[in-house]
Amino acid sequence: MKTLFFFSLFCITCILSAFSQCLDDQNSLLIGLRNSLIFNLSASTKLVHWNHTKDCCNWDGVECDGFGHVISLQLDNETISGGIENSEYLFNLSYLEKLNLAWNRFYGIQIPRGISNLENLTYLNLSYAGFTGQVPSEVLRLKKLVSLDFSGVFRLLKLENPNLKILVRNLKELRELYLDSVNISAQGNDWCQAISSSLPDLKILSLIDCNLSGPINSSLLELRSLSVLRLDVNDLASAVPDFFANFSRLTTLSLAYCSLLGSFPEKIFEMPSLQNLDLEGNMLLSGTFPSFPLNGSLRTIVLRKTNFSGSLPDSISNLTFLSRLKLSSCSFFGRIPPTIGNLTELTHLYISDNNFIGSIPLSNLSKKLTYLDASHNSLTGNIPSSLFALPSLIWLQLSDNEFHGQVQELSNRSSSFLKELDVSSNNLEGPVPKFFSELEQLQILSLSSNKFNGTVQLEMFKSPYLEVLDLSHNDLFIQSTESASSLPLLPNVISLTLASCKLQRFPSLHRQSRLFELDLSSNQLKGEIPNWIWEIGNGSLGFLNLSSNLLHGFQKPYKFPSSMGVLDLHSNQLQGELPIPPLSSQYVDYSYNYFTNSVPNDIGHFLSNAHFFSVSNNNLTGEIPPSICNATKLEVLELSANALTGSIPPCLPNNSVLGVLSLDKNNFSGTIPDTFSVNCSLQTLDLNKNALKGKIPRSLVNCPSLEILNIGNNRIEDTFPCMLMKATIQEWFFLQIIDISTNNFSGGISFLSFSKWRGMISANDNKQLKYNNLRFDYRLPQFLYLVTNYYREAVTGENYYQDAVAVTMKGLERELTKILTIFTSIDFSNNKFHGEIPYSIGDLKSLYGLNLSHNELTGSIPASIGNLTQLGSLDLSVNKLTGTIPVELATLTFIGFLNLSYNRLFGKIPEGPQFQTFSAASFEGNLGLYGCPVDTSCIKKESGVSPPGFQNGEVHLKKGIDWDYVSAALGFAVGFGSTVWLTLHCKRWREMFFGKVDQIYLKFFPKY
Incomplete structure (x- = not known):
């Protein structure tokens, strides 16, 4: 009977709900609310349709109970921007149980206090609605709340008074709590215990970006019903606790970007309930995959940008429900198991930036696969054309691997939904497959940096949706047919890259x-x-890049577009006056041309938004105009190798965002301005080869990020390194190259503490996981990169400037634009330094070039130099050094240049494999030295060639920057770093890079 009663009651309730009519007072309140709200009529999908012609219970977003009372109001995404602050209409809907105002535009408005009138609310969603300020205490009266969502962005809302503890203590019926990006600011023990003690029946807890700290307290185990836990983007800075595996109902665990440490507990992977696991962005979190149990429940695994390693186990096929596997930018290695083809539900597979080898088991991949990214590995073999015909595939990234051979034509492509195809940076060869150009849904096609050959007509690309086309850096000959047609060549293309395509006309x-x-x-x-x-x-x-062509001028009349952000014309034959860049410029490169006359007076006005400006290696004259002070956003300023005169504007060192200031090889005079900003960001300061005088500005101590300091070949008179005595400059952690040669520096260097120059001590430490090039990183505005990253999940917009350092060897100056970070150098030569060489010089374990020649140094050569195992060039010539040559120097196996001539050394020359390669010229001028090679009787008759740096027995008495010998270090540095380099980069890049290194090495060190 009870069953029949409740069934009848249920039926009556349903009938009342179906035929209920909105009560007059409820109708009036809704109409009043609609008229008082400020919203966009053209964008509204609900409010705009509210009118008297229909019962209000049938209005979009409105739900009534069986008696005509409004119990639910769903006004999310209605572009509401005001009219709610003291709404007498909304807050008199006293029967309301559900209120959803998410995704509106209440920017700068606090959550209305009148919300306390809605005491029957069980569901409240104000997420991403723009509310700001403190969550009002009136919320505490909503005792019946089961679901509360205050999520937003930028921590616009905060929980201080009331705080989190008070909030959950008053809302004990909560089962779902979403406070993403609400500023809570609580310690691990506090927020964990507050929630677990008050909400034991909580099912969903989402506290993303709440300024929480760790560690995670075990009190969370009191949440017996917890199903979803999201703590992303908090600085937990702790290990992942083992007890997470004890949550018997947990389906989602998300801890992305939480600064997690240590090793991830494998047993969490084996939880029978867990479906979604996200650990992205915890770069110090290590771990490996376990052997997965049969019928595992995992559907999503995201380990991108972590330190997980090892191989993929065959047992991954046991995760039969797995749909998303994101392992990009980790340390996985080995072959991809063929069993991955058994994951029939797999839709997203990201394994880029690892060390996978061999081929992908392409033939077995899931027919549901939508996204595949296997770029930046060491994968080999052919790419089966059948891959491109997978019925669901829309995004394919195979770039930066070692795939080779030709891509065979695809016979059946009618069903292909492929929208993005990137096979760049491989070893693919032969003609461009015809079907690439005929994929009807294709939006992005990148074939760059391969070995494709033959002639390509741009007209062959027929997809009407094609937006990005990159054919650069192949062996292709690109043509386009002149046509009188009014139709565009590629009607929807947004980005076209045809670099190195043998184009002879536009x-x-x-x-x-x-x-x-x-x-x-x-x-x-x-x-x-x-x-x-x-x-x-x-x-x-x-964005326009016409660099490295043979262009000599501009067809007139011309006017740069007002929207242009990137203009790259470097390495051409452009002449005449320097063109004024557009006001919108972010990046302008006019370097390596033949521009003449002076820099335009108003250039700074047009660079007010620029981050990068280079006019180096031209024929510009005159002074730097004062308007350059308007370019306050410049991060890179390159004016080197011109004929500029005058003084350096004080505003340049005072620019706190400037990272690279390169004014070398000009005729600047006066002093270096003592105006370096207290927030100095300089990483490179190059003032080499000018006529600067005075002292080193003391404000340079404000620039702790310096990597390159080059003020050589000027007329500076100072007691350097006295200015280094300040602690801030003594701790130049990143300094890798310092050149103060050929000036008038004096003073003793014996007290200089080299041990604090960490950049020359720890360049090979684990902080640098890869041997990148010495470079200055900067970001251009994101919109410039939206094109080529249009369908990617994240847009980084990262670019960099590679510092070019002048190196002289055998009298020939070279521009080495790819200096490894392991390449470090000190050049104090051609000054008036005196005193002893500090023993601490031996602490600079990564030093490759040391030149203290042409000074007045005394004392003995420190035996600690023998600790510099990476040293490739050592010049201590023309000083007053005494004593014997330390036997430790004979153990330096990488050294390629040695000059100890014209000192007061005596004793026997140490014997060692490398020392035997140097001629007597390395030691002459030291009358007390004996032994090989000074004693000609010990020199083998077949040895008739001088070592690097000496010819015909002459001593190279340097009167300029003695970076000469540093290039020797580069050769030996590459020898040292090649093993690491080879394991970290793709084959094609390795071949190109080391090919260039070999060319440089052979020019500097001809074979004997």
């Missing part, structure tokens, strides 16, 4: 209406830059 791009990014660099374009190029995209071209 493609027919007159009618491109959407083109935003155009790269025609490293081709054979001659003559003038056509003026129609500035009208591409109806004058909205934002």
